[in-house]
Amino acid sequence: MIFAEWKPIDELIERLKVHRKVLLVGCATCVAECAAGGEKEVETLAPLLHMGLQKQGYTVEIVTATLEKQCEWEFVEQLAEQAAQVDAMMSIACGIGVQALAERFDPMPVYPGVNTSALTIREEAGLWTARCAACGDCVLGETFGYCPVARCAKSLLNGPCGGTRKNGKCEVNEDVDCVWNLIVERAYERGQIESIGKLKGTKNWSNSGHGGPKRVIREDLRQ
Amino acid sequence: MLYCQHGIRDEAKGSAWSQEADGLSVRAVMMPCSSKIEVPYVLRILESGADAVEIVACPEQSCKLLTGSLRAAKRVEYIRDLLKQIGYAPERVGISHRLSQKPDELIEIAGARADAVRAFGANPMKTGEEK
Numbered sequence: 001m002i003f004a005e006w007k008p009i010d011e012l013i014e015r016l017k018v019h020r021k022v023l024l025v026g027c028a029t030c031v032a033e034c035a036a037g038g039e040k041e042v043e044t045l046a047p048l049l050h051m052g053l054q055k056q057g058y059t060v061e062i063v064t065a066t067l068e069k070q071c072e073w074e075f076v077e078q079l080a081e082q083a084a085q086v087d088a089m090m091s092i093a094c095g096i097g098v099q100a101l102a103e104r105f106d107p108m109p110v111y112p113g114v115n116t117s118a119l120t121i122r123e124e125a126g127l128w129t130a131r132c133a134a135c136g137d138c139v140l141g142e143t144f145g146y147c148p149v150a151r152c153a154k155s156l157l158n159g160p161c162g163g164t165r166k167n168g169k170c171e172v173n174e175d176v177d178c179v180w181n182l183i184v185e186r187a188y189e190r191g192q193i194e195s196i197g198k199l200k201g202t203k204n205w206s207n208s209g210h211g212g213p214k215r216v217i218r219e220d221l222r223q
Numbered sequence: 224m225l226y227c228q229h230g231i232r233d234e235a236k237g238s239a240w241s242q243e244a245d246g247l248s249v250r251a252v253m254m255p256c257s258s259k260i261e262v263p264y265v266l267r268i269l270e271s272g273a274d275a276v277e278i279v280a281c282p283e284q285s286c287k288l289l290t291g292s293l294r295a296a297k298r299v300e301y302i303r304d305l306l307k308q309i310g311y312a313p314e315r316v317g318i319s320h321r322l323s324q325k326p327d328e329l330i331e332i333a334g335a336r337a338d339a340v341r342a343f344g345a346n347p348m349k350t351g352e353e354k
């Protein structure tokens with residue numbers, strides 16, 4: 001899922017204090033799964049912002065909505081009626097949702113309420129870890145299902161850096177597994193250790209952000 | 224005050240009741256389990272002007288749903304942290320672990336919470352200030 005976290009409350013209050021009535025919008029998809037921007041978080045943040053603003057002397061009404069998906073125009077359109085009643089919006093969806101609202105409801109100011117930071121899996125309740133970097137050139141077929149781009153602190157593609165701790169953890173963070181240690185262990189388990197000895201060439205980063213903004217056309221799907 | 228259904232002995236009080244005594248105004252709502260007390264519920268109560276919210280949960284080893292009161296305690300800590308971020312006294316939200324209380328005993332618990340926040344003054348939603 002796309003992972004996001006609330007921005008500091010002070011930063012949000014600073015944004016909203018100049019407004020009269022604000023629509024706080026959540027998204028029931030990825031950011032709900034990571035407990036940052038779903039309906040529950042919208043209904044948590046709204047009173048918190050109202051109270052924080054009021055305490056600083058600003059009377060700002062906060063109204064709320066949570067869309068099924070903030071990255072689909074059909075759902076975004078559902079906000080039209082509420083949008084006409086406010087002078088600003090704050091989205092706690094990922095950056096895609098924020099931009100969708102900003103584009104649909106231009107020139108209304110739309111502020112991000114979260115920082116979108118990773119593509120993660122929920123390992124257990126209250127613990128998310130990065131699993132994908134959207135690098136555009138997937139190597140998982142060669143690394144036994146562990147992503148060295150997202151899960152190695154240095155995104156190394158040809159083995160560990162040499163800083164792996166004796167317990168198999170990363171030198172950068174003792175709570176994080178060295179992904180190359182995991183790759184090697186799984187390679188041994190499958191009797192295929194020789195397969196990772198093969199030197200990988202220069203990675204093609206042009207299919208990710210390094211190649212400029214992504215634009216994909218599928219003629220078979222276009223009208 | 225939000226209390227677990229097992230926190231009260233006298234169910235004649237019903238699921239929601241109010242009582243005023245010695246300058247203390249208590250609005251009490253019974254919940255099926257303290258774990259059903261979600262963060263927004265508590266914040267909405269404070270937003271509406273309550274000076275404090277007290278949660279009465281089962282003792283952690285006696286929770287009928289095993290981990291309900293543990294979950295409630297974690298949420299109280301989370302709410303307190305949120306309150307600190309907006310400059311509110313975290314003491315405005317508290318939790319007690321009790322079973323089978325008489326209504327008057329619940330009022331005493333609410334009174335203790337009121338005493339804990341008296342120094343901070345009324346809810347800033349009413350006054351605009353936190354002492």
